Amino acid sequence: MAGRFGILDEEKVFKDPVHRYIHVRDELIWELIGTREFQRLRRVRQLGTTYLTFHGAEHTRFNHSLGVYEIMRRMIENMEKKEPLWDPEERLVCLSAALLHDIGHGPFSHSFEKVFHTDHEEWTREIILGDTEVNRVLSGMGADFPKKVADVIAKTYTNKLVVSLISSQIDADRMDYLLRDAFYTGVSYGQFDMERILRVMRPTEDQAVFKISGMHAVEDYIMSRYQMYWQVYFHPVTRSAEVILSKILHRAKELYEKGYEFQDKPKHFSSLFAGKMTLEDYLKLDESVILYYFQEWQEEKDPILQDLCCRFMDRRLFKYIECDPSVQMEIWPELNQLFTKIGLEPNYYLVIDSSSDLPYDFYRPGEEEERLPIHLLKPNGDLRELSRESDIVEAISGKKRTDHKLYFPKDLLEDKSKFAEEKQRILELLMAQEG
Template identity: 75%
Template sequence: MAYKDEQLNEEKVFKDPVHRYVHVKDRVIWDLIAAPEFQRLRRIKQLGTTNLTFHGAEHSRFNHSLGVYEIVRRILYNFENRPHWNDDERLLCLCAALLHDLGHGPFSHSFEKVFKLDHEHFTQQIIMGDTHIHTILERVSPGFSKKVADVIDKTYEDKLVVSLISSQIDADRMDYLQRDAYFTGVSYGHFDMERILRVMRPIDDQVVIKSSGMHAVEDYIMSRYQMYWQVYFHPVTRSAEVILSKILHRAKYLFETDYTFKLKPMHFISFFKEKVDLADYLKLDESIVSYYFQLWQEEDDEILHDLCERFMNRRLFKYIEFNPNQQMNEWMELYRLFQEAGIDPEYYLVVDSSSDLPYDFYRPGEEEERLPIHLMMPNDELKELSRHSDIVEAISGKKRTDHKLYFPKDLLEELSEDCPAKRRILELLYGEGAGNNVN
């Protein structure tokens, strides 16, 4: 029997808090899960610093990847023998679903921004490089790894396959909304996934939804909207991300200025030099980063020591509402006053902005083109979701943005009353015009 068709002697299952069970019968999938590059995802949290806000959010990219695989497995079971679906693509879909987040690094997006990295690039490298994952995929057939990489990269020729993994209603989003809601303890991310899976239909280039399932999709869209603003963009989580980012910036700066660390940060050197190869990338996970943060609390550099102590012990920055587009003069004055007070504004005065577009219709030619969700009407006509749903129409194409100014309230309060800058800083931050609600 060819490797691609090989089945396990008995079905394996992973007990899962969201989907109850994750079922594995294919030998290829079982081998991929066992590969070191996939097992590494156990050491990468799904939600980065969110556990400092919602203490239950300790789940990993490993959990999520299995969940996405399981949803795609269920979708494909429903697609069997339906028009437009080619069952020869089944294993490709399952592999792409399982491996779609393979390249995420520690603390994901915050880490990427500091070191100018792209997890999608590393996902491609792991799949196509000298790895256990690549070897397994090539055993399926020569060039199979490239097909998997293309699906994840959204360049694969069969757009129906791509849409299962990456679209406005895909297995990735359906898993992380429910999983993140479960582990954060909130109710926003819950929606009727079973109903959505039952009314999904394959057509030539995408998945569509039977019109009878519209209300389940409305619920899904609103769940996503609420999760972004109540969980993913929570200001306390963003405060932790700000400090995390500043720790990494400070450590990089110290390395570049020949500072002598008490323990040489070997795992970070290629990142500091911005010459990261795949082997270096795979060695660094959140347990390693946390180890260095723990040690850096003892460093002689006052800023690195303070920021690490804040992060490890959850002494986060406070924040106020602050729109840099409208309050630039206040920002410039605060920057100068922080300098006068001996508090480095590069590390202790940070504007952070978050924005989200919960649903969009197709805008040809624009950056980040989004294929809309289509409803299949009883006469087989396709209708774009927001043209048929008043709820979705109300939020379609509307990007919401939120700005916060983060700062160390404790350091400001510790300033001497004789410090000329102190009173004016407090006026700008707490007084009229800057917002009285300091959190």
């Protein structure tokens, strides 16, 4: 591929606890890593509030993005050695997309997105295509190169094989975050034999497939993903922290819209609250900025914002009970009335949170979030969908698991200095639901 970048005079390496070393040989990749937009990812945690549950989970989107790049580099290296179907002209597009796939993530990622209705993939494309250092570096490979990279991340790129390597049911992104998140949280659930998976991976016109001799490694990967979601990503304590974080941002936005005079005006949020956030404004937001305001808002006059910020910063999280939303609605009016009576705003202190996951699915054309299945390559060249060969995967295929929990400040309800009868009634209602 033509462009002003070539191969570095000397290979650069990053020492990495998951992959041992991350190798950079291309000037393009080295230049992208040095951009201000990519360096910002050092200040955005990979797992949001999970560090409040698993204290080792302090790793960042920067770590993860380098890891996805390294897995992609190794995928391509394997395919270049063995497969005529692989087009070497796609190499730098793949490596750039792998490195930049998460560059649009905001602070506390998914919680932030839910409150402000932003989309990190849209911001990723804006960073790649906008007036940024990243765009200027990518443009050194040709005027159309940034769009190619953005199209891969948007899943609209013409070469579907390239898209599948970074976005499918088994891809470089998922493989790195499972291994990396397991390492930093200290759990064993996310471990699987990545070396074996890479060795048995073969390209086809539309996606990567896997030799049937490696089926057990793929099974292990699917089960690792299933366990990580329910033991780490959807951990109820992490979700409690996310609930409080979301409510802090909701409260700050509500106060701003009402003209509340903050003691420390949240200038970093002004354009966001007003719905006029520019790319430059967005790039100034990271978790150090968010935590600065949370620290300051502990001194605010508004009791709700003050309390929620103190809870988050001091890790005094909400307690939870298992919750069936259909049953819960029967007691919801009384709970809301009681919470209001004792001075707790239900919108901020009584929250149902739901999590759901579909660990593996076969092809369902036309449905939302349509998924391509994982195919196994038989010795005679035929392809076989994974769940038709694996009893383990068949048992969880297409089965969406959903979990509901109700979060509330139990410490305030156990303080009987005021409204003792009402608080006791609330606890009785909640504990009855828990069974």
